[in-house]
Amino acid sequence: MTFVSGTTPTPDSPPPEGPATPQTDSSNAPEGAAKAPPGSSRLRLSGRDMAAITAVSLVIAFAIAIAVVTFTNKGSSDAVPDEEFLTPQDTGAAAGSLEVGNPVPNLDLKLFDGTTTTLDDLLDRPMVVNVWASTCTPCLREMPDFEAVHQDLGDSVSFVGIDSGESKADGQPFADKLGITYPLAEDPEQVHSNALDLVALPMTLFINTDGTLAHRRLGAMDEAALRSNIEKYLKVPSA
Template identity: 30%
Template sequence: MIRRAAMPAFLAAVALTLTAGCSGGGTAAKPGEPVPVDDRQSPAAVKGETLEGEQLDLASYDGKVVVVNFWASWCGPCRAEAPALEATYQENKDEVAFLGVDIKDTRDGAKAFVRKYGNSYPSLFDPEGKITQSFSSVNPGALPTTLILDREGRVAVQFPGMVSKARLDPALAKIVAER
């Protein structure tokens, strides 16, 4: 009897914990909406090895708007959004940089994902989630998550969950238009 009576409270506590863990993080704006400039935060130093084994430093994109997508080959929504991300990259690559961060994955799985979905922008390989921790102020640990960084490298927009081209394109245009 006591166990049965405690079950609703236990389930409520679990639901609250899961909701907090999957929230959009610490941005001061609704998902997909620009964060007010004064509230934007820069991630810690972000650098690592790409899927191809080359070193890449986010600082090399200084002065450019950057779309950062956190993904994994085993993530269904990541697979679903991959074509939209590639299409947006192809349309904007002269003005906007794209960077994937493959987390908690195998290199072989990640490379197969890139081949299958044709992603032509680089992805950092982050099997232990260390690079992801550099963005802890916005909690991109839930997959997928897509961020738009402004020209100063600050998180300007966050999309927790799967992003569509219809949502990404206008948000990206707003940040590109900032000077």
């Protein structure tokens, strides 16, 4: 609303005394046409009024359509909820070339502590490789359980975490908060993730001492499930 300075509103003239009687001009009405009853008047809308009403109606209809589409899309989002990740899936073979019994690629790892190593250098005992990311809630949820098993079985099983799509700067704060002590490697370009045929996060590989894949597991695991898989596929009894 715009106010024009320097103008003074003029009050309307007071209404005449007594009840107002609408004036109806019927002199030009065609013969036989229905006359308006006394005390009533016909509402006449100009073309400008009709155009304004039409425009407002279209705006309201458009707003309702947008709300319906937004609500529908929200209810049918393609985003995968946490529960999908949390449902474990035991896969003997992934969609890629890395299958159970095949050698796991020897990865050149840059660890969070600044050192470099290879996957083969860490294979002095059976290995658990956990592929995770700080943006994956189920990944962060399962990592304390991995740490607990690492503390218990670390002398018999090697643990390595690969931070998929992130650098040390992205993953280190979460690792510190969760108290992770097993080696973590960065994988900002997902070179390692692709080499391991990453299907979904989190993904855990169980690798034999000869470097072959013993088992692949998709989805988060708790401590009991992790111990069970180590004992079943790596033949390392849980304490």
